[in-house]
Amino acid sequence: MIRKLLTGNAAAAWGARLAKVDYVPAFPITPQTEIIETIAHWIDIGQMDCRMVTMESEHSMITAAGAAAATGVRVFTATSSQGFLYGMEMIYTVAGWRTPFVLVNVSRALSAPITLEPDHNDVLAARDSGFLQIHCATCQEVLDSVLLAYRLGENERVRLPVIVNLDGFYLSFTREPVKIPDEKNVKEFLPPYDPGETHFRAGDPISQGVVVLGGSQYSYFRYETHYASLNALGVFEEISKEYEEVSGRSYQPVEAYRVEDAEIVFFMIGSFATKAKDAVDRLRKVGCKVGLLRPLLLRPFPVKPIIRALAGKKGVAVIDQNLSLGKGGVLHAELSSALYGATDSTPVLVSFIGGLGGRDITREEFYEMVAVTRKASETGEIPPPRLLYTAEELMRMKGLQSIARVARQKGGGKS
Amino acid sequence: MLGTGTPTCAGCGALENIKIFCDILGEKTVFVNAAGCMTLLTVYPFTPFRGSWLYTAMASAPAGAQGVRDALDLLIRDGRLAPEEYLAVVVLTGDGTAYGMGLSATSAAIYRKLDFIYICYDNEGYGNTGYQFSAATPYAARTATSKGPRGYRGYKKDLFAIWAAHRPAYVATVIGTEPADLARKIEKAKGLRGPRLFIALSPCPTGWQFEPAKTVEIGKLAVKTGIWPLKEYLDGKVVHTRIPPPRGRRPPVEEYLKRQGRFTHLFSPTRNEEILKDIQASVDAYWEGVI
Numbered sequence: 089m090i091r092k093l094l095t096g097n098a099a100a101a102w103g104a105r106l107a108k109v110d111y112v113p114a115f116p117i118t119p120q121t122e123i124i125e126t127i128a129h130w131i132d133i134g135q136m137d138c139r140m141v142t143m144e145s146e147h148s149m150i151t152a153a154g155a156a157a158a159t160g161v162r163v164f165t166a167t168s169s170q171g172f173l174y175g176m177e178m179i180y181t182v183a184g185w186r187t188p189f190v191l192v193n194v195s196r197a198l199s200a201p202i203t204l205e206p207d208h209n210d211v212l213a214a215r216d217s218g219f220l221q222i223h224c225a226t227c228q229e230v231l232d233s234v235l236l237a238y239r240l241g242e243n244e245r246v247r248l249p250v251i252v253n254l255d256g257f258y259l260s261f262t263r264e265p266v267k268i269p270d271e272k273n274v275k276e277f278l279p280p281y282d283p284g285e286t287h288f289r290a291g292d293p294i295s296q297g298v299v300v301l302g303g304s305q306y307s308y309f310r311y312e313t314h315y316a317s318l319n320a321l322g323v324f325e326e327i328s329k330e331y332e333e334v335s336g337r338s339y340q341p342v343e344a345y346r347v348e349d350a351e352i353v354f355f356m357i358g359s360f361a362t363k364a365k366d367a368v369d370r371l372r373k374v375g376c377k378v379g380l381l382r383p384l385l386l387r388p389f390p391v392k393p394i395i396r397a398l399a400g401k402k403g404v405a406v407i408d409q410n411l412s413l414g415k416g417g418v419l420h421a422e423l424s425s426a427l428y429g430a431t432d433s434t435p436v437l438v439s440f441i442g443g444l445g446g447r448d449i450t451r452e453e454f455y456e457m458v459a460v461t462r463k464a465s466e467t468g469e470i471p472p473p474r475l476l477y478t479a480e481e482l483m484r485m486k487g488l489q490s491i492a493r494v495a496r497q498k499g500g501g502k503s
Numbered sequence: 504m505l506g507t508g509t510p511t512c513a514g515c516g517a518l519e520n521i522k523i524f525c526d527i528l529g530e531k532t533v534f535v536n537a538a539g540c541m542t543l544l545t546v547y548p549f550t551p552f553r554g555s556w557l558y559t560a561m562a563s564a565p566a567g568a569q570g571v572r573d574a575l576d577l578l579i580r581d582g583r584l585a586p587e588e589y590l591a592v593v594v595l596t597g598d599g600t601a602y603g604m605g606l607s608a609t610s611a612a613i614y615r616k617l618d619f620i621y622i623c624y625d626n627e628g629y630g631n632t633g634y635q636f637s638a639a640t641p642y643a644a645r646t647a648t649s650k651g652p653r654g655y656r657g658y659k660k661d662l663f664a665i666w667a668a669h670r671p672a673y674v675a676t677v678i679g680t681e682p683a684d685l686a687r688k689i690e691k692a693k694g695l696r697g698p699r700l701f702i703a704l705s706p707c708p709t710g711w712q713f714e715p716a717k718t719v720e721i722g723k724l725a726v727k728t729g730i731w732p733l734k735e736y737l738d739g740k741v742v743h744t745r746i747p748p749p750r751g752r753r754p755p756v757e758e759y760l761k762r763q764g765r766f767t768h769l770f771s772p773t774r775n776e777e778i779l780k781d782i783q784a785s786v787d788a789y790w791e792g793v794i
């Protein structure tokens with residue numbers, strides 16, 4: 089084991105390197121590009137033995153990834169945002185092929201308007217695709233999750249591709265101390281890929297991705313894939329125990345931070361959860377009983393562990409770093425459906441939207457969210473979803489717009 | 504090589520082409536398919552193919568071929584697969600994909616010198632969705648989206664020239680009704696490595712509107728009238744493998760057109776002399792450029 093300062097992107101590349109992947113179809117996009125640059129460099133200097141092919145699009149990249157995995161090699165690929173959506177047709181398709189491989193998505197908000205900074209609308213667009221999803225909060229988690237993802241996806245009860253998600257900028261370009269496990273330990277945990285029945289062989293021809301006639305056959309395959317995804321929850325718990333033995337780090341499908349005796353709980357995914365943790369620690373110091381519940385696994389959705397963790401709580405502040413336009417936060421809807429009718433006393437859920445396009449969520453806002461949620465739990469009146477935005481931000485925005493108006497009147501350009 | 508009982512229309516020219524390819528390429532193949540009529544050849548849990556099959560999507564079959572080829576090569580290199588297990592990777596798409604949506608993926612695969620065979624069965628329209636015009640549809644043809652009195656107003660894209668401009672190992676135009684020419688070209692391509700690309704004109708009774716029994720007659724006329732030139736590109740040179748008789752001695756192109764419902768509006772209720780002349784002139788001009 090060595091300890092190094094690594095960006096989230098470098099940690100993802102280390103995951104691929106330690107997993108001894110055979111094949112990397114690639115395509116550049118900010119903020120993911122550093123991953124493929126790192127791998128390309130390792131190949132060039134002989135530190136990594138795999139074949140990397142730069143495709144002409146993410147649609148082709150994901151096709152090649154699925155096709156190579158269907159032929160029987162271990163595959164790694166990575167993308168972000170527009171690239172992720174450009175390949176969306178194939179994200180659904182290759183999941184249906186039941187080909188395990190790992191796709192790292194470095195979250196970046198979607199156009200329009202266009203930005204490089206993160207939120208989770210990109211990765212959540214694949215929520216229903218059949219890909220499993222692991223969401224990371226630290227650079228260490230990124231490396232570990234890539235290794236866990238291979239074991240998980242390749243498990244014979246699962247056989248599905250896996251997305252490992254990390255936030256652009258906040259993780260992708262942030263250096264954190266990361267423990268890089270020894271190759272021999274990784275080998276113990278993650279043996280070479282066994283493609284099982286998934287292959288193209290001269291003596292044993294197979295057909296993949298074929299047409300089915302009618303809803304009955306279609307349903308059969310969809311249900312089968314759904315069950316495979318559900319199986320991944322138990323498998324995750326098993327393999328994370330094994331991973332703990334070789335790495336000393338333990339992962340649960342849902343991280344519960346100071347939740348045990350909490351009355352109000354933050355519920356969120358991704359790197360901003362570390363900000364919530366900080367707020368929890370500070371609030372605890374002044375005697376406020378709060379905690380944080382953070383799913384690492386978003387697909388399959390760890391319904392039971394979540395119900396267990398939230399049983400008897402007064403309120404949950406659901407923080408969505410995404411926005412389903414015309415509805416609200418995706419996590420809020422996911423959590424509501426998981427909790428509805430699950431226990432006699434369901435906590436109140438209050439929905440907050442924040443962190444879109446990389447907008448910060450400040451400490452004060454975390455405090456305010458606790459206050460609002462506590463009030464809702466006491467009065468039983470649940471406020472409508474809150475879109476985090478301060479009066480000062482609004483003023484700055486209006487200020488910019490009026491400056492642009494003046495400039496335009498003087499004959500300047502406008503964007 | 505191809506089993507019977509396929510769900511294509513009777514007299515399907517595309518299927519005739521594919522049968523000949525399968526016979527010559529043998530069973531050590533993986534067909535990588537894009538959305539189109541031929542996707543229906545493999546319907547769960549049956550397949551007429553002796554080799555393997557991977558259906559991808561409309562746009563990215565060549566990228567699928569890249570993944571399969573690379574993975575097979577890696578497995579053989581590492582001894583995880585015996586060298587006898589070598590499989591040829593064959594992309595099979597319609598014209599809609601080849602001339603349009605899949606062109607970027609194909610260009611990239613050729614550019615990367617991917618070792619694969621590409622069969623475009625060209626029925627000159629989006630057949631599977633009910634025969635709308637594609638970039639391969641010939642001038643004046645009536646399709647589901649060009650029903651006006653002048654038919655399709657665009658001109659067939661020169662995919663052969665586009666492909667050849669990439670300087671791949673091999674490009675050929677073929678047609679199943681000239682089996683000797685087709686077989687010779689497949690054999691030639693089989694002996695080469697790198698991108699080997701075929702555009703196979705595929706008379707389509709349903710889209711072109713003719714009796715299924717007339718597939719051979721129409722295919723033969725496509726070559727005889729000179730509207731479908733048979734040629735190949737190899738080592739930087741284009742060679743015509745069948746040269747029709749000179750102008751005046753070869754049958755006029757209307758012999759080919761008038762047998763197809765998609766061109767009847769050029770003949771009745773009145774002859775559209777202008778369009779017929781235009782089509783004949785473009786065929787004549789093509790061959791003048793050749794000879």
Ligand SMILES: Cc1ncc(C[n+]2csc(CCOP(=O)(O)OP(=O)(O)O)c2C)c(N)n1
Binds near residue numbers: 538601629
């Ligand atoms: C992305 C996408 N867009 C549209 C379609 C619908 N579609 C299926 S087959 C087809 C026509 C393909 O035409 P061509 O390649 O000429 O094959 P043919 O149907 O003529 O055999 C279309 C448009 C699709 N499957 N995928």
Ligand code: SF4
Binds near residue numbers: 512513514515540708
């Ligand atoms: S529509 Fe044409 S190409 Fe398609 S199966 Fe029928 S005859 Fe063949």
Ligand SMILES: [Mg+2]
Binds near residue numbers: 599628637
């Ligand atoms: Mg077609």
